[in-house]
Amino acid sequence: MGKKVLKFGGTSVGTTERIMHVANIIKKEQSTGNKVIAIVSAMSGNTNELIKLSKEISEEFNKRELDVLLSSGEQVTCALLAGALIKLNLKAKSWLNWQIPILTDGEHTNARIINIHIEKINKFLDEGGVAIIPGFQGISKNADITTIGRGGSDATATAVAKIFNADTCEIYTDVDGVFSSDPNKIPVAKKIDKISYDEMLELSSLGAKVMQPSAVQTAMMYDIPLEVRSTFTDRIGTKIFSQENIDYTKSVTGVAYSKDDSKITIIGVEDRPGVAANIFEPLSKSQINVDMVIQNISSNQKKTDITFTVKRSDVSKTKQILKDNTKIKYREIIHNDKVAKISIVGAGMVSTPGVTYRMFRALSDESINILAISTSEIKLSVIIDEDNTLKAIKKLHTIFDLD
Amino acid sequence: MGKKVLKFGGTSVGTTERIMHVANIIKKEQSTGNKVIAIVSAMSGNTNELIKLSKEISEEFNKRELDVLLSSGEQVTCALLAGALIKLNLKAKSWLNWQIPILTDGEHTNARIINIHIEKINKFLDEGGVAIIPGFQGISKNADITTIGRGGSDATATAVAKIFNADTCEIYTDVDGVFSSDPNKIPVAKKIDKISYDEMLELSSLGAKVMQPSAVQTAMMYDIPLEVRSTFTDRIGTKIFSQENIDYTKSVTGVAYSKDDSKITIIGVEDRPGVAANIFEPLSKSQINVDMVIQNISSNQKKTDITFTVKRSDVSKTKQILKDNTKIKYREIIHNDKVAKISIVGAGMVSTPGVTYRMFRALSDESINILAISTSEIKLSVIIDEDNTLKAIKKLHTIFDLD
Numbered sequence: 001m002g003k004k005v006l007k008f009g010g011t012s013v014g015t016t017e018r019i020m021h022v023a024n025i026i027k028k029e030q031s032t033g034n035k036v037i038a039i040v041s042a043m044s045g046n047t048n049e050l051i052k053l054s055k056e057i058s059e060e061f062n063k064r065e066l067d068v069l070l071s072s073g074e075q076v077t078c079a080l081l082a083g084a085l086i087k088l089n090l091k092a093k094s095w096l097n098w099q100i101p102i103l104t105d106g107e108h109t110n111a112r113i114i115n116i117h118i119e120k121i122n123k124f125l126d127e128g129g130v131a132i133i134p135g136f137q138g139i140s141k142n143a144d145i146t147t148i149g150r151g152g153s154d155a156t157a158t159a160v161a162k163i164f165n166a167d168t169c170e171i172y173t174d175v176d177g178v179f180s181s182d183p184n185k186i187p188v189a190k191k192i193d194k195i196s197y198d199e200m201l202e203l204s205s206l207g208a209k210v211m212q213p214s215a216v217q218t219a220m221m222y223d224i225p226l227e228v229r230s231t232f233t234d235r236i237g238t239k240i241f242s243q244e245n246i247d248y249t250k251s252v253t254g255v256a257y258s259k260d261d262s263k264i265t266i267i268g269v270e271d272r273p274g275v276a277a278n279i280f281e282p283l284s285k286s287q288i289n290v291d292m293v294i295q296n297i298s299s300n301q302k303k304t305d306i307t308f309t310v311k312r313s314d315v316s317k318t319k320q321i322l323k324d325n326t327k328i329k330y331r332e333i334i335h336n337d338k339v340a341k342i343s344i345v346g347a348g349m350v351s352t353p354g355v356t357y358r359m360f361r362a363l364s365d366e367s368i369n370i371l372a373i374s375t376s377e378i379k380l381s382v383i384i385d386e387d388n389t390l391k392a393i394k395k396l397h398t399i400f401d402l403d
Numbered sequence: 404m405g406k407k408v409l410k411f412g413g414t415s416v417g418t419t420e421r422i423m424h425v426a427n428i429i430k431k432e433q434s435t436g437n438k439v440i441a442i443v444s445a446m447s448g449n450t451n452e453l454i455k456l457s458k459e460i461s462e463e464f465n466k467r468e469l470d471v472l473l474s475s476g477e478q479v480t481c482a483l484l485a486g487a488l489i490k491l492n493l494k495a496k497s498w499l500n501w502q503i504p505i506l507t508d509g510e511h512t513n514a515r516i517i518n519i520h521i522e523k524i525n526k527f528l529d530e531g532g533v534a535i536i537p538g539f540q541g542i543s544k545n546a547d548i549t550t551i552g553r554g555g556s557d558a559t560a561t562a563v564a565k566i567f568n569a570d571t572c573e574i575y576t577d578v579d580g581v582f583s584s585d586p587n588k589i590p591v592a593k594k595i596d597k598i599s600y601d602e603m604l605e606l607s608s609l610g611a612k613v614m615q616p617s618a619v620q621t622a623m624m625y626d627i628p629l630e631v632r633s634t635f636t637d638r639i640g641t642k643i644f645s646q647e648n649i650d651y652t653k654s655v656t657g658v659a660y661s662k663d664d665s666k667i668t669i670i671g672v673e674d675r676p677g678v679a680a681n682i683f684e685p686l687s688k689s690q691i692n693v694d695m696v697i698q699n700i701s702s703n704q705k706k707t708d709i710t711f712t713v714k715r716s717d718v719s720k721t722k723q724i725l726k727d728n729t730k731i732k733y734r735e736i737i738h739n740d741k742v743a744k745i746s747i748v749g750a751g752m753v754s755t756p757g758v759t760y761r762m763f764r765a766l767s768d769e770s771i772n773i774l775a776i777s778t779s780e781i782k783l784s785v786i787i788d789e790d791n792t793l794k795a796i797k798k799l800h801t802i803f804d805l806d
Contacts (some may be wrong), residue, residue, distance in 0.1 A: 057423060064496075093467075096548075
């Protein structure tokens with residue numbers, strides 16, 4: 001008899017009919033003898049609707065109250081799913097963030113789970129109950145409601161799986177699993193049966209929206225086997241576990257892309273030691289995540305150009321911080337939103353020579369200009385013109401035998 | 404410097420624009436030096452929408468989970484109103500049922516408030532803060548969310564006013580105050596400037612939907628001055644306080660009606676001691692509220708007919724209980740849904756002879772048959788054919804000088 005955490009995303013609980021369907025999935029799971037904890041998102045559309053209401057009141061809506069507002073969405077789903085399970089004659093109960101409690105640390109709208117009290121829920125599971133827990137939220141040490149960022153229900157699921165020592169954590173969603181590329185853009189993209197945490201982490205950081213990166217990280221740290229699968233079909237999903245359990249036959253597992261990035265170039269910066277630190281320190285202090293950085297070789301001995309990428313939503317804040325920065329001198333700041341980041345990911349890359357070369361060659365063959373490059377052990381990302389996104393993904397998908 | 408409880412109903416907070424308007428009412432109130440606690444309902448339509456979702460899952464949706472579900476509505480309004488006040492540069496904070504806490508007793512969906520912790524909120528008021536509290540809910544001693552019945556936000560408001568020792572409790576709603584009859588049906592109905600708790604209690608029990616009866620009762624028991632007024636105009640509303648502070652110039656204050664009742668007749672019951680107890684005891688045990696009871700004089704010495712009224716929603720349950728009751732013998736049970744209860748209410752009635760006679764005479768003049776009668780110190784109710792409702796109200800409104 002095992003213990004399973006099942007997480008159901010917004011589309012999986014988007015209507016009462018779907019909630020009944022989810023209740024049947026849980027019933028089936030419990031009837032095989034497993035103890036079940038279900039984590040639920042808000043019904044699809046609900047969170048956006050609540051955000052819209054808050055913005056009608058203020059674009060800078062108070063963050064404490066935003067957390068109170070948004071956390072209501074998962075509360076609704078918890079109650080409906082518990083009611084649906086009870087209708088199926090199961091013992092079930094919703095447990096709200098403060099009833100458990102789920103303790104968090106950090107600022108409003110961006111907290112992180114630090115502990116979850118397990119005694120009461122474990123007792124309930126022992127008595128044959130199904131526990132329903134709202135994703136995306138917790139309470140702070142001051143007993144304020146806190147949320148843990150969009151997509152945070154995945155993070156709740158892996159945190160619950162870790163703290164309750166669950167055997168597996170299944171992420172039920174509206175796709176069949178993790179694909180070698182976006183199946184909506186690349187019809188030949190294939191579902192991946194098995195993938196390592198590292199690869200999944202790179203893929204999800206890079207725009208594959210199947211799972212939230214910090215949730216994958218938690219699963220990796222505590223070696224919790226994940227499975228991403230569809231709520232709407234019986235098909236086997238994608239299993240995510242540690243690298244040593246996977247036989248790699250291919251160097252590249254998937255091709256991801258993201259259109260979240262902007263490229264910012266500071267032209268005519270003084271070329272002297274400490275200038276990069278002076279540029280990036282205030283950005284880091286303002287929680288702006290700088291992704292790729294390129295410093296061009298300067299033809300002029302005293303001046304250089306520095307290019308880096310940030311999330312598009314951070315562009316105006318970034319430019320303002322640069323303008324306010326009295327420690328740096330430069331001629332001009334330009335930025336380009338019309339870029340895309342294309343990444344190839346694969347745990348096999350490290351042991352396969354020539355992957356980097358083959359990627360650059362392939363893009364060059366398609367006359368696609370590379371604007372920036374960033375590499376890691378298991379991933380290789382490039383920034384290109386947004387218009388070339390599809391052409392690049394298709395080409396890379398083909399040359400790395402993913403079709 | 405006083406302390407005020409302001410309660411805003413569902414239509415008053417039905418859109419974000421209206422919530423901003425409410426925030427301005429609170430700002431104005433606070434700027435005059437008053438400490439303000441605001442009680443809010445769910446945005447209009449929200450509670451019905453949530454009930455609809457629960458019914459899609461099960462007509463007999465689990466009551467504990469229904470409370471979890473429904474309480475989310477006021478949470479949303481609390482957060483939005485707190486955010487709106489903060490936007491107006493006020494210090495404001497939402498306090499949820501479990502954060503205060505508001506302690507309740509009794510069963511799910513029908514609990515009652517037994518205590519509210521005041522220290523933290525009083526401290527916040529002393530610091531110049533506006534406290535926003537969700538109506539309609541609390542937590543049980545097991546820390547489960549409980550709701551206190553439809554319209555329960557009024558009960559929260561008067562309970563808060565009582566426990567926080569507030570100077571007044573203002574009920575903001577979508578009408579100008581309490582009227583001498585339903586202004587939608589009787590165009591000559593007039594707003595009442597002052598009314599006693601007793602009269603208000605009778606009026607609200609009798610179908611005037613302005614305030615929830617148990618809330619008026621709390622205000623009466625603790626002598627909390629109430630004012631019912633419109634959120635959307637600056638007009639003075641209706642002040643509700645104890646009888647001794649009101650000069651009565653009229654014997655009748657208002658005419659109310661309700662179409663919630665059904666008349667049930669048990670024909671051919673044995674006429675012997677204890678039979679009424681045998682009939683009504685099981686109904687009372689099943690929480691069915693029997694309103695008027697008439698036992699006709701029996702022509703046959705051994706048989707009689709017993710007529711009584713119950714809420715329409717209780718009719719089928721009532722008939723089943725009667726059929727299952729082995730202690731009583733009868734020939735037949737009939738019921739009539741097409742009835743209305745018409746009531747005249749006035750604290751001056753007791754000191755004005757002939758009110759009863761004038762009412763019966765007036766109805767007789769209109770050829771309206773009286774099917775049942777019930778009286779109290781300050782009210783007189785009759786059951787008539789539903790078709791005669793409007794004719795009866797108009798006539799009574801006129802003869803008691805209310806036009």
